[in-house]
Amino acid sequence: MSMKIEDKLFLDRFKVADESHLRIIDGEKCMAECPDQPCLYLCPANVYRREGDRISVNYEGCLECGSCRIGCPHLNVEWRFPRGGFGISHKFG
């Protein structure tokens, strides 16, 4: 029985900050100039999801790998570290 990404993320310990550390700089660009939308594939936490005519950013489950920042062909993702002590805390690592 294949395990879903939601269930994988449920294993992890997150201290979720109120404010997102990820932001799509120009949402229009994703729809108008980015037919492939690789963020939908390469994010290991399924943070980026297509919702109608926009891409939603579900930062709460971010594993903080940085892939969206450099993998976005338009460098359209503003990426900061979550505030100190927030985000994922590995139990095992």
Place this chain on the structure above:
Amino acid sequence: MKEAFDVAIVGAGPAGISAACVLADAGIKTIVLERGEYPGAKNVSGGVLYGHDLARIIPDYVERNCPIERNIVESRIWYLSRDAGYSLGYRDSIFATDRKHNAFTVSRAKFDRWYAEQARQKGALVVPGTVVVDLLRSERGDVTGVLTGREDGEVRAKVTLLADGINSPLAALTGFRSEPKPEEVALAVKEVIELPAEVIEQRFGVSSGDGVTTEVLGAIAGGMDSVGIIYTNRSSISLGLGANLADFADYKLKPYELLEAFKEHPMVAPLIADGRPLEYVAHWLTEGGYDAIPELYGDGYLIAGDSAMLFNGLHREGNNLAMASGKMAAETIIEALSRNDVSRTGLAGYGKKLADSYILKDLKKYRKLGGFFYHHKELFDQLPRLATSAGREMITVNGVSKKEKQKIISRNFRRGMPVLKLLRLLWQGWRAVK
């Protein structure tokens, strides 16, 4: 934090903590800033550590209760097609006796915490929960400390050591290292799967406390340039899969779905059967090799470990390069502070130390390897398929003569991969590792 330090270290991983230990031992006032809730909270590795480099920092690490998961006595390499595979292993009793702890597995969340505690006991100040958001610079541009995300967040220091890992927005912001291109990193995902210690020992055929590492190559990630790992911990197995980040975008495959498919491979599934997943993490590995290494020092700063892109993918050595480079950085800082010259010239000894060590020698040796894998996708698709169909044919007893079987295999190979292409692959592969 208005206090001034001799040295500010960004990141409490193996590079930063190794440096902090050496500096604190020399009585140098050192602060380590860690963004995680505790050291190790953000850190990931396959989980193999090497005793040699750790002993050079903490000689009595065993007596000090270093949290070792399993002592590695056997290293395996697998080459898999989608439903079959070859296995090659090397086991040596010397790794259970005279050379015990040559390699051992650790949980980074436990190890890094223990390691940071050693630095604390030596006198370094380790401050978790603190993100470094910028570097402080003098008018001349020398680095004079760091700016943290805390209120009054300036931390002044004579020297700053950047040991903040491979994913560093700080690097991009300050320009001390350019952002990696997607093809210069591999994205790896890893699951830790709980199993009773005795079950692990049975499945891997090892005694209590001993363990096995397995590196997996071949068609395990939909034809992408990829590698898998299966490492034994005390009462869990680390199962990971990494592939070139550019490939994820090109192949439109999702890391977590590939990990699930890997878990179902007939050679993998029995090892983790009935295991309970404990954690799922993701991290980059550098694929850029020697040519991706940035300027390693400048006026008032040095870079060590993953942050300096020091990683030997072929030998899965990263933690030891981080420890060794952290130590060299610290030794250079000690010399520079005693001469009162922390300029680029004063810190130049670091470059020489790295160049004279196994670190840069090894990375130089394999400088073409990353590109070789990336540009030869047949290694991850056609070749494993052909190789396992050959194995299948030779092992099957069905009344067909061996001579005839050889003909069938050779015909399949010629059809699947022209001889010239195969020869070129072998030649370029040899050139990439010689």
